[in-house]
Amino acid sequence: MDRRQVLQGLGGAMALTVPPLGRGARAAEAPLVAGLPSGTYEIATLEPLQGKRPLIKLTTRPPNYETQASYFTSAITPNEAFFVRYHLSTIPRVDAANWKLDIGGEGAATPYMLSFNELQTNFEQVEIAAVCQCSGNRRGLSDPHVPGVQWGPGAMGNAVWRGPRLKDVLARAGLKRDVVEIVVDGADGAPLTATPDFVKSIPLSKALDENTIIAHRMNGEALPHYNGFPARLIVPGWTATYWMKHLTSIRAATKPYDGFWMRGAYRIPNNMFPVVQRFLSQETEVNTPITEMVVNSLIAAPAEGQRFQRGQVIDVQGVAWDGGYGIARVDVSADGGATWRPATLGPDGGRFAFRTWSHRFAGDSRGNRRIMAKATNRIGQSQVDTLIFNPAGYHNNVSRPTTIVIA
Amino acid sequence: MRQSCVLAAIFMTVAAGVAAQEKPIPLKDAPGRAMTENLCSGCHSLDYIRINAPFMNRQIWTAEVNKMIQAFGAPIQMNDANAIVDYLTVNYGPPQ
Numbered sequence: 248m249d250r251r252q253v254l255q256g257l258g259g260a261m262a263l264t265v266p267p268l269g270r271g272a273r274a275a276e277a278p279l280v281a282g283l284p285s286g287t288y289e290i291a292t293l294e295p296l297q298g299k300r301p302l303i304k305l306t307t308r309p310p311n312y313e314t315q316a317s318y319f320t321s322a323i324t325p326n327e328a329f330f331v332r333y334h335l336s337t338i339p340r341v342d343a344a345n346w347k348l349d350i351g352g353e354g355a356a357t358p359y360m361l362s363f364n365e366l367q368t369n370f371e372q373v374e375i376a377a378v379c380q381c382s383g384n385r386r387g388l389s390d391p392h393v394p395g396v397q398w399g400p401g402a403m404g405n406a407v408w409r410g411p412r413l414k415d416v417l418a419r420a421g422l423k424r425d426v427v428e429i430v431v432d433g434a435d436g437a438p439l440t441a442t443p444d445f446v447k448s449i450p451l452s453k454a455l456d457e458n459t460i461i462a463h464r465m466n467g468e469a470l471p472h473y474n475g476f477p478a479r480l481i482v483p484g485w486t487a488t489y490w491m492k493h494l495t496s497i498r499a500a501t502k503p504y505d506g507f508w509m510r511g512a513y514r515i516p517n518n519m520f521p522v523v524q525r526f527l528s529q530e531t532e533v534n535t536p537i538t539e540m541v542v543n544s545l546i547a548a549p550a551e552g553q554r555f556q557r558g559q560v561i562d563v564q565g566v567a568w569d570g571g572y573g574i575a576r577v578d579v580s581a582d583g584g585a586t587w588r589p590a591t592l593g594p595d596g597g598r599f600a601f602r603t604w605s606h607r608f609a610g611d612s613r614g615n616r617r618i619m620a621k622a623t624n625r626i627g628q629s630q631v632d633t634l635i636f637n638p639a640g641y642h643n644n645v646s647r648p649t650t651i652v653i654a
Numbered sequence: 655m656r657q658s659c660v661l662a663a664i665f666m667t668v669a670a671g672v673a674a675q676e677k678p679i680p681l682k683d684a685p686g687r688a689m690t691e692n693l694c695s696g697c698h699s700l701d702y703i704r705i706n707a708p709f710m711n712r713q714i715w716t717a718e719v720n721k722m723i724q725a726f727g728a729p730i731q732m733n734d735a736n737a738i739v740d741y742l743t744v745n746y747g748p749p750q
Contacts, residue, residue, distance in 0.1 A: 304701075
């Protein structure tokens with residue numbers, strides 16, 4: 248890298264990268280869960296990023312903001328409350344009128360470009376509800392702590408996504424027989440040209456899955472800027488690292504993509520988690536890319552520390568989700584895990600969506616009560632009781648208690 | 655060394671430009687603070703340091719600074735990197 252590159256890169260950074268705060272923005276104390284590093288409590292605040300309701304700000308540049316747990320009493324997460332996660336801090340505002348999606352690569356016989364209008368009109372448009380969850384969701388609760396964005400439980404959301412299937416878009420590019428991966432890139436970049444651009448790949452089989460789409464609508468609206476306007480990849484069941492925002496190119500690759508964000512990041516030790524869909528062309532002797540989400544649940548209400556009168560009915564609510572097998576049951580404990588009762592499941596929004604659940608019980612004795620939830624999916628996987636530690640703090644699906652006070 | 659100074663100056667300018675728009679994130683006033691602020695804030699806000707405290711010991715801070723240089727291309731010379739690791743370990747590492 249030379250000075251000129253540094254200057255060019257940094258010039259771009261200055262013009263583009265500072266996330267403007269929404270109107271009337273004021274820092275407020277963030278509702279953080281227990282168990283995060285103490286430094287996180289000192290610096291995290293509740294702030295409205297532009298176009299967003301107040302979110303829990305962990306870092307400003309690049310912006311990493313999580314959704315408050317209270318939103319997860321609903322299956323659909325509002326766009327304005329949807330979490331924000333970036334790796335690199337040069338984030339251009341994309342003009343849809345001038346946006347082009349480049350479909351090609353060495354494995355494509357007939358590469359072509361799509362305009363935003365063509366993306367919406369040249370292919371069948373489909374809708375799917377799917378959970379978008381950061382791989383590092385709950386990293387801040389790792390014990391011991393591990394470096395990275397110290398997410399609590401809110402680096403996730405569920406939305407109804409609309410757009411063409413990736414397989415239809417790829418078919419028009421004439422995929423050759425030797426394609427192994429589909430490589431995706433977005434408009435965001437780094438201040439320094441020496442920094443690896445955020446580029447990801449998915450196996451061809453996942454790219455051709457009928458549920459993998461290019462979304463230009465989210466819950467019936469255009470995608471918010473901070474969630475990938477004008478279009479992002481939707482890879483239902485898999486963690487959000489593959490859900491490329493501000494899509495600019497889709498390339499058919501005939502050999503495994505070897506960029507930093509595939510080879511040097513987003514990896515889990517082999518055989519540590521009960522994963523069905525693996526990414527075999529990227530697997531090494533020791534580790535493998537994170538792929539599908541593990542079964543998990545969240546208690547959205549009551550809030551940690553909430554107070555109730557003795558005899559009052561306590562309405563426990565939350566969501567459960569997994570890697571696309573579907574939620575079979577959620578069990579709730581009102582006594583710290585000693586006894587469990589089945590929760591009532593809400594409407595089925597599809598196997599990739601949040602499944603709401605609820606359970607009521609009478610708070611008949613005074614004192615602290617530890618409420619826990621444990622989800623089980625349709626292939627028999629359940630949340631774990633003790634953390635499966637891994638160096639990046641991924642796949643934390645420990646049943647985590649919410650303590651309430653009955654007075 | 656000369657190149658390091660030039661780069662540091664560029665970063666300082668950028669950090670100042672960004673800081674003007676971004677809420678300042680104060681770091682502890684101790685030897686190495688200015689260098690840490692200047693060389694780290696060119697690419698990311700300084701809350702990255704504070705949310706990751708105080709569980710990172712010297713070994714983990716060293717790995718993190720090396721990652722910024724080797725994987726992300728941060729233009730930081732060896733002497734400066736050592737000074738940054740010292741500052742982070744003393745001020746944002748586990749209590750001694």
